[in-house]
Amino acid sequence: MPAGSNKKRERQYEHIKDNAKQYGSSEGRAEEIAARTVNKERARSGESKQASKVSTRDPKSAPQRGGERSHSGPQGPTKDQLYEEAKKKHVDGRSQMNKEQLRRALGR
Incomplete structure (x- = not known):
């Protein structure tokens, strides 16, 4: 305490x-x-x-x-966070993708 x-x-x-x-x-x-x-x-x-x-x-x-900054709220993770996750998973064409495309490519 x-x-x-x-x-x-x-x-x-x-x-x-x-x-x-x-x-x-x-x-x-x-x-x-x-x-x-x-x-x-x-x-x-x-x-x-x-x-x-x-x-x-x-x-x-x-x-x-109430968790607004937890990146799990209504908008979810940022594009940069999705990009970094895609980079770790070696997603092809990630640099040309927008946020929604990254989200789909990662299966979200």
Whole structure:
């Protein structure tokens, strides 16, 4: 648990950690996810001594974003991500393909 936290943040940390473990993360990874999330929330609400610009200026908090940046939302992975996957799978003609063509070539 991050130092200097209150009871609410401790409960939030445990809840996030438990959920991460439930979804298959290792103990260490679950702790990291929980600590980063709680620290960001603390920075956004002014509870921490230091805060990065990203933490304080992000338009939505992590729970409000709800995975918007996970690349599994409505639009899925970016064209660059699809291209890199196609490159690893040695898909011919990938440099001439658009996003939809890459998606089809990869079987998505």
